[in-house]
Amino acid sequence: MMKKTTKLTTAAKGCAFALILGAVLQLTSCSKSKDINPSDEEILSKKIEEIIPQKYVDSLTKLGFVINTGTTPPNINGTYLFKPFTIKSSNIPYDTYQPGYVLIDGVIKLYEQSTSDFSIKMLGRNFIGAADTSVVTAISGSGNKFTVYGKVKAYRNGGYNFFAFLMSGEKDGNNIKNGIAGILNIDDSHTGANTIAQGQGRVAYDGDYASGPTDFNSKTALASQSVTMVAK
Numbered sequence: 001m002m003k004k005t006t007k008l009t010t011a012a013k014g015c016a017f018a019l020i021l022g023a024v025l026q027l028t029s030c031s032k033s034k035d036i037n038p039s040d041e042e043i044l045s046k047k048i049e050e051i052i053p054q055k056y057v058d059s060l061t062k063l064g065f066v067i068n069t070g071t072t073p074p075n076i077n078g079t080y081l082f083k084p085f086t087i088k089s090s091n092i093p094y095d096t097y098q099p100g101y102v103l104i105d106g107v108i109k110l111y112e113q114s115t116s117d118f119s120i121k122m123l124g125r126n127f128i129g130a131a132d133t134s135v136v137t138a139i140s141g142s143g144n145k146f147t148v149y150g151k152v153k154a155y156r157n158g159g160y161n162f163f164a165f166l167m168s169g170e171k172d173g174n175n176i177k178n179g180i181a182g183i184l185n186i187d188d189s190h191t192g193a194n195t196i197a198q199g200q201g202r203v204a205y206d207g208d209y210a211s212g213p214t215d216f217n218s219k220t221a222l223a224s225q226s227v228t229m230v231a232k
Contacts, residue, residue, distance in 0.1 A: 040071040044118045047138045051151045052164045056184050063089040063203045065182040066168045070142030074171040076120075077113050081214035082106035082179055084207035085126070092200045092232075103204060103229065106181065108167065109216045110148065113139060120148060123216065126228050128154045128163050128183055135162075144171045151186075154230065159192030161185050163230065164201075169211070176211040180204070183229045194232045202229050 038046075048057075061067060087101040097103075109123040120139045124132035134150035141147055150165040164186050169179040184201030191197075 040118075044071055044138065044140055047118055048140070048149050051136050051138055051149050052166070052186070056164050056186050057149075057166070059091065059184055059199065060164070060166055060182040060201060060203065063091060063182065063201065065166060065203045066147075066180060067166075068141040068145040068147045068168050070140055070145075071118065072143075073118075073139050073141030073146040074144050075113055076110050076139070076146055076148075076169075076171055076176070078111075078174070079107065079109040079214055079216045080176050080179070080211040082108070082181070082204075082206045082211050085204055086207040088180070088203045088205050090200075090202045092196055092202070095202075097202060097231075102207070106204075106229075107214060107216055122148065122150050122165075124152075124165070125216070127165060127181055128152050128230050129156060129228055132165070134165065145169070146171065155192075156195050156230070157192030159190050159195070161191050161195055161198075161230075162187035172210070174213050176206075178209050179206040179211040181229070185230070196230050196232055204229060 057067065083105040085103040085106045087097045087099055087103065089099060090097060104126045106127050107125040108127065111121050113120040118138050118140065120137050122134040122137045132152050132154060134152050137148060137150040139146055139148050145168070147166060147168040152163045152165050154161055154163055164182075164184045166182045167179065169176040171177075180203065182201060182203045185196050185198045188195070188198040
């Protein structure tokens with residue numbers, strides 16, 4: 001016996017189809033809207049992940065590095081001196097750089113900070129090598145606190161490595177207060193001699209907790225690679 005299709009049944013089916021179609025269109029619309037107009041948090045999160053995979057950030061936080069999150073970091077454009085630049089921790093087996101070991105002075109120049117895409121440019125001395133330039137850099141934070149995330153291609157002893165370089169602190173007038181830096185080798189496929197291996201890193205801090213302004217090209221900023229954070 002054939003089942004009759006009433007106008008009511010047809011209408012019900014039509015309503016159900018309309019509801020399903022509406023839901024699909026709404027999800028598609030939301031997805032497209034998210035792609036076209038990502039939030040500040042999404043922009044920053046994607047930029048940081050492209051620079052430094054989360055597992056490497058986690059490795060540095062396990063060593064005591066402090067991450068300052070947020071999408072409203074302070075303006076930190078300037079050049080700052082880390083002195084005495086002191087080792088806090090390391091994950092390198094039998095490391096000769098024990099906590100309290102004082103490295104050569106570190107100097108960092110930060111410039112062209114952007115509030116729209118959270119980018120910032122960075123030049124360093126004596127963090128990773130005698131002279132470091134970040135391939136790509138981002139900044140997070142809120143209030144006076146910030147964290148800079150950088151990826152640096154460092155040439156050393158006939159080879160090169162890619163390092164994650166992170167720096168956190170608190171802007172205090174013209175100074176950076178409680179400055180701390182972390183480095184981690186994230187690609188040693190073309191490494192030279194006497195360089196820490198992939199996955200290895202160190203955290204160091206400004207021993208007097210105040211990093212004042214300095215001249216990036218000053219004589220005190222120049223040093224041998226043998227006393228930087230990546231020396232083996």
